[in-house]
Amino acid sequence: MDYKKAYEEWRTNSYFDQETKNELESIKEDENEIKERFYTDLEFGTAGLRGVIGAGTNRMNIYTVRRATQGLANYIHNVNGQSRGVAIAYDSRRMSPEFADEAALCLAANGIKAYVFESLRPTPELSYAVRKLNCIAGINITASHNPPEYNGYKVYWEDGAQITPPHDNGIMDEVKKVVDFNTVKTMEKEAAKAAGLYQVIGREIDDSYMEELKSNVIHWDAIQESGKDIKIVYSPLHGTGNIPARRIMKEIGFENVHVVKEQELPDGEFPTVSYPNPESEEAFVLGVKLAKEIDADLVLATDPDADRLGVRVKDSKTGEYHELTGNMSGCLLADYEIGQRKAVKGLPDDGALIKTIVTTNMADAIAKHYGVTVIEVLTGFKFIGQKILGFEQKQKGTYLFGFEESYGCLIGTHARDKDAIVATMALCEAAAYYKTQGKTLWDAMLAMYEKYGYYKDDIQSITLKGIEGLEKISVIMEQLRNETPKEIGGYRVLAARDYKKEEVKNLETGEKTSTGLPASNVLYYELTDEAWLCVRPSGTEPKVKFYYGIKGTSIDDAERKSKALGEEVLAMIEKML
Numbered sequence: 001m002d003y004k005k006a007y008e009e010w011r012t013n014s015y016f017d018q019e020t021k022n023e024l025e026s027i028k029e030d031e032n033e034i035k036e037r038f039y040t041d042l043e044f045g046t047a048g049l050r051g052v053i054g055a056g057t058n059r060m061n062i063y064t065v066r067r068a069t070q071g072l073a074n075y076i077h078n079v080n081g082q083s084r085g086v087a088i089a090y091d092s093r094r095m096s097p098e099f100a101d102e103a104a105l106c107l108a109a110n111g112i113k114a115y116v117f118e119s120l121r122p123t124p125e126l127s128y129a130v131r132k133l134n135c136i137a138g139i140n141i142t143a144s145h146n147p148p149e150y151n152g153y154k155v156y157w158e159d160g161a162q163i164t165p166p167h168d169n170g171i172m173d174e175v176k177k178v179v180d181f182n183t184v185k186t187m188e189k190e191a192a193k194a195a196g197l198y199q200v201i202g203r204e205i206d207d208s209y210m211e212e213l214k215s216n217v218i219h220w221d222a223i224q225e226s227g228k229d230i231k232i233v234y235s236p237l238h239g240t241g242n243i244p245a246r247r248i249m250k251e252i253g254f255e256n257v258h259v260v261k262e263q264e265l266p267d268g269e270f271p272t273v274s275y276p277n278p279e280s281e282e283a284f285v286l287g288v289k290l291a292k293e294i295d296a297d298l299v300l301a302t303d304p305d306a307d308r309l310g311v312r313v314k315d316s317k318t319g320e321y322h323e324l325t326g327n328m329s330g331c332l333l334a335d336y337e338i339g340q341r342k343a344v345k346g347l348p349d350d351g352a353l354i355k356t357i358v359t360t361n362m363a364d365a366i367a368k369h370y371g372v373t374v375i376e377v378l379t380g381f382k383f384i385g386q387k388i389l390g391f392e393q394k395q396k397g398t399y400l401f402g403f404e405e406s407y408g409c410l411i412g413t414h415a416r417d418k419d420a421i422v423a424t425m426a427l428c429e430a431a432a433y434y435k436t437q438g439k440t441l442w443d444a445m446l447a448m449y450e451k452y453g454y455y456k457d458d459i460q461s462i463t464l465k466g467i468e469g470l471e472k473i474s475v476i477m478e479q480l481r482n483e484t485p486k487e488i489g490g491y492r493v494l495a496a497r498d499y500k501k502e503e504v505k506n507l508e509t510g511e512k513t514s515t516g517l518p519a520s521n522v523l524y525y526e527l528t529d530e531a532w533l534c535v536r537p538s539g540t541e542p543k544v545k546f547y548y549g550i551k552g553t554s555i556d557d558a559e560r561k562s563k564a565l566g567e568e569v570l571a572m573i574e575k576m577l
């Protein structure tokens with residue numbers, strides 16, 4: 001893309017507003033900034049569009065949001081779905097309500113009805129609303145847990161999952177075809193409302209969403225018995241979780257919930273953290289502080305769009321609060337949900353647990369224990385959603401549970417994206433259930449290690465921003481791709497999977513087989529002693545991620561092995577930078 005030409009167009013064309021032009025004027029001496037903003041169009045990644053808010057083609061602003069929506073509208077017309085409408089939600093970020101309205105009014109101007117939530121809502125509720133309202137698609141304006149300068153645009157198809165092939169490519173192609181901004185339609189809100197093309201939604205969807213969640217409770221008896229004794233600290237991290245997470249806990253019988261006041265209200269600047277990711281240590285500082293003051297059993301935090309649930313659980317022996325990673329809380333919930341479902345009503349013959357290629361191998365051990373099939377997909381909850389649709393259509397299988405490496409799981413099939421509200425509900429229920437057995441969630445976690453093995457998984461992510469960062473990430477990937485390591489951290493490489501080439505190479509025999517998954521820029525090394533390492537560029541943040549896992553013989557052994565491999569991985573990264 002000729003970035004100078006694009007920059008000039010945005011500065012001079014009467015289509016763009018004065019504020020945008022002023023912003024662009026202020027960078028006229030900064031060649032690099034101009035290039036960063038205009039060298040490309042913002043592209044769809046793991047979870048739709050995500051970018052820094054500001055003027056430019058590679059930024060999130062009303063023009064790029066309208067353009068993406070015009071492409072979506074064109075695609076909806078291509079498949080003749082215009083009569084079904086599109087559900088739209090947004091989070092607590094800067095510009096989120098404005099972008100939601102821009103999307104709605106672009107759709108309306110294209111004759112497609114928009115159902116817009118009256119105020120902020122979680123991602124999983126939007127996913128639910130798409131199916132509930134029989135919409136053809138859905139949009140959520142959110143950049144999840146990214147830093148405050150970001151916003152984003154998640155796109156859902158009629159099944160309630162984020163777009164995957166063929167719709168993602170179809171939509172992206174339509175977006176690319178929108179080259180002239182004057183072909184992007186919009187209309188006035190009052191006119192859209194009068195024409196019945198802009199409908200506000202809220203309460204009815206909230207109520208039925210809550211009912212759907214509750215239908216997944218297995219042990220009402222346990223909640224009744226010990227729910228009120230469990231003390232919970234909860235933080236919505238300034239996002240959308242506050243109302244729904246508290247509502248579900250209250251409605252199922254957890255009354256002893258203490259909200260982190262400083263993080264209670266929606267605020268797109270996320271003033272108490274540098275970025276609102278429950279996976280970061282700082283997100284839990286205030287929550288754990290409050291937990292210690294009141295002696296809480298668990299600390300929960302949802303990310304701004306409430307699809308990730310972060311967890312800390314109290315160790316009754318030491319009084320310490322242990323972090324549960326996404327893998328750990330995912331396993332805890334998988335074991336509880338599948339195990340208790342089996343005990344209470346039995347499992348379907350074709351029950352399946354869905355994980356991604358970077359989810360812990362403990363998931364496989366759990367599935368094996370309950371005689372359940374494991375299905376592996378690429379990173380991105382959308383691929384788990386895609387499997388659920390497959391089960392509904394023609395593929396054999398019944399969805400039991402699905403989870404990722406990062407925080408994110410889904411209990412039930414009401415939503416087709418990860419759901420931190422239902423996860424909050426299930427985790428509280430599990431805490432109540434284990435309490436009736438005299439155990440804490442941490443005890444349950446320890447019991448799982450004993451039962452399934454001491455799996456420990458971790459990640460090292462390196463942030464590499466901008467055009468230069470992208471290039472570095474691509475150099476790292478190519479370097480590894482061209483020179484397969486024979487050994488990593490003292491473990492021999494048994495097989496190297498190159499998901500881009502869709503190929504698994506057995507390093508001992510030289511034999512090549514297929515990965516069985518669609519092409520994706522991911523490298524995966526199977527190591528001796530059930531260890532592994534996987535490298536992929538993030539599709540939501542300017543990062544390259546190194547995921548790894550080991551299996552130990554005790555907690556201490558696993559800690560030691562994981563730390564050692566982590567150091568080796570860091571040294572490897574250091575060398576490549």
Ligand SMILES: O=P([O-])(O)O[C@H]1O[C@H](COP(=O)(O)O)[C@@H](O)[C@H](O)[C@H]1O
Nearest residue numbers: 046047144380381404538539540541
């Ligand atoms: O950011 P969220 O909570 O929407 O989560 C999104 O990004 C995560 C990380 O993706 P990546 O490793 O490509 O950055 C994905 O696992 C998840 O499925 C996706 O919805």
Ligand SMILES: [Mg+2]
Nearest residue numbers: 144303305307
């Ligand atoms: Mg999120």
